[in-house]
Amino acid sequence: MDRILIVDFGSQVTQLIARRVRESGVYCEIHPFNQVTGDSLRAFGPRGVILSGGPASVTGIGTPRAPQDLFSMGLPVLGICYGQQTMVEQLGGRVGSSDHREFGRAFLDVSGDCRLFDGVWRPGERHQVWMSHGDRVDHLPPGFSVVGTSDGAPFAAVADETRHFYGVQFHPEVVHTPDGAALLRAFTHGVCGCSGDWTMAAFKDQAIARIREQVGTGRVLCGLSGGVDSAVAAALVHEAVGEQLICVYVDHGLMRQGETEQVETVFRDRFNIRLVVRHADDLFLDALEGVSDPEVKRKTIGKLFIDVFEEEAKKIGGADFLAQGTLYPDVIESVSFHGGPSVTIKSHHNVGGLPERMNMKLVEPLRELFKDEVRDLGRELRLPETMVGRHPFPGPGLAIRLPDQPVTRDKLEILRKADVIYLEEIARAGLYDAIWQAFAVLLPVRSVGVMGDGRTHDHVVALRAVTATDGMTADSYPFDHAFLTRTASRIINEVRGVNRVVYDVTSKPPGTIEWE
Known part of the structure; x- marks a missing residue:
């Protein structure tokens, strides 16, 4: 499978690069810069590499760099904002602080031609882009030429056609650069030669094979919440291992109207999945009596859910694996939590300490997907649109929609x-x-x-x-x-x-x- 590696230097919009690449039918992954080495690059086997933006300044001491091996591996490289700057600096150019910073909408004058612009831009044209930089490239490394300029960046787009290295000071991944998706496609398809044949049907087949290989003859337990993530994870695992999957749905009395009935109809009646439904509304509502603080509500509900889930698991004799609907944004944010380059948004512990307490191994078949891709996979698995397309719903349920008051x-x-x-x-x-x-x-x-x-x-x-x-x-x-x-x-x-x-x-x- 063709794949692109995105090296993350901490930009808050790095995920958008991945989304744009995947939308063009090319599989990609985001790896933090401090976990990318020459060996890991060779093991991943990308057709090309994209270096993301980031909050640091290349002019600082000890700021992030790409692995130097990258530039001698014969791989096409596209550097975006900070990614452009570190590539230039590492290859012998120079980056300095700009006295004309650019934040927001800007215009790029196309001054030269290169394969990154094929079918998108021509010399002499002017196009809107989105900038966010205080530093800029001041001097190019050997082999590079300037192909685009802006008011605040004389080297706003640069290219080394011989080595297939490209750098842009603007952000093509955001919608405010109208031609950005086309530029990224020109890189992945035109420069890197990706075929663009990564589809959700292909992902489904690959995921089913991986689940079967991981699980073997073991038993899998999956906690259903009524949301799309756990529903799709359960349907995918069932497609892979059939009756080896047992789903547990805990009705804590805080669900939307008709939620429990929908889960039972879809999974028990339509898919014939082994489903255990635990009606525990009295237990949860009694525990929440008089509780107004939102954090206490969340912790109370989370602890009780784990207790009830564990009780039901013991009744059916336990399991070897726990299936979770962990998504790719969860993984990326958790990497930041454990030492990645991005500012931590939140840590993700989808089922608390449950795996450790129950001695199960995790099956996370959706950990490579974004939310919209999960919905597409759900349609591939023939889940009803009423479930696949429904709006997100918080784990603590309606308890947090009763702010500052008891439930x-x-x-x-x-x-x-x-x-x-x-x-x-x-x-x-x-x-x-x-x-x-x-x-x-x-x-x-x-x-x-x-x-x-x-x-x-x-x-x-x-x-x-x-x-x-x-x-x-x-x-x-x-x-x-x-x-x-x-x-x-x-x-x-x-x-x-x-x-x-x-x-x-x-x-x-x-x-x-x-x-x-």
Whole structure:
């Protein structure tokens, strides 16, 4: 399989490089610079290498560098921003601090031709790009020529056609460089010679073979949450090992309306997967009684889930492997947590300490995929669209959509009903797939209202809907006023105990997608 290696120097948009490469049908992986050596490069066997951007300055002492072996292996190399600068510095050029920094939209004048521009740009043209740099290349190494300039970067695009080395000061991976995806494709397909035949059908076949090789005749346990990640992981493992898989679904009473019934219908009835359903709502809700602090809620739910999951595993005689729906962003962020170059966003421990306590080995068949790729795989596995395309849902469930207040059955019932009406209206308007995530929140305040000429003192529901690519940043969805008025009217009229509805327009950052 053709593959591209992306060497990560800590850019917050390195994942976007991988997404653009994969969208063109080429498999790629991101490896932190401090874990890439000549030996690891040869073992990975890439057709080409992309050096990412990063927050450091090449002019500093002890800042990150690419493995020097890379430049003598005969591999095409594309350096982006910091990646361009370190390549130039390591090959004998010079990088300095710029007195004309560029952040945001800029324009590149194409001054020369090279294979990176084939079919995309021509000499004499001017194109919009996205810049984010304070340093710049001041002097080129032997063999390089300038092929593009900008107001703040006289060597904004450079090329060594003999060795197939290319460097760009701008970021082709972001949408604000309109031709960026085409430039990356010119590198992977034109320069590196990748065929672009990496498809989800091919990935499915390869993943099934890997699972069979890893598991052998062992038994696999998988915890289902109702979300797309665990659902796809379970369906894939079942396709590989059949009855060796047992799924456990813990209903903690904090699920969306109809969640448990959907899981049972899909996995037990449609796929004939061995499914254990544990109804534990009394256990969880009793433990959460009087708890308002969001972190205490999360820890309480997480600990109880592990306890219940372990009880059910013991009942069926245990297992040799634990299947998890770990995704590639989880892996990348966890690498940062354990010493990678990026600023740590969060650490990921998908099932707490469960593998150690239960002495099982992990099966993580989705750890190479992004969220949208998981959805595509789910469709390959014939999972219903209602499950594959549904919005993300937090592990602690509706407990964190009751901010700063205890969880009670009455409040959960109000929240579920309001949430269903909201999502119904979104679907009716044809907007569900255009929104990353939408949900209702029951606020810890009461509002005075008037209903039937009488005074009310009832709950306030907040509605939240965001657009996003990967959930790391998000904007509120711009509903028209008529939609919000219609939805609010339905919630107030149909959900007893609510007399006011508001809409949250906060972006992420500074807010988060969830309220807690």
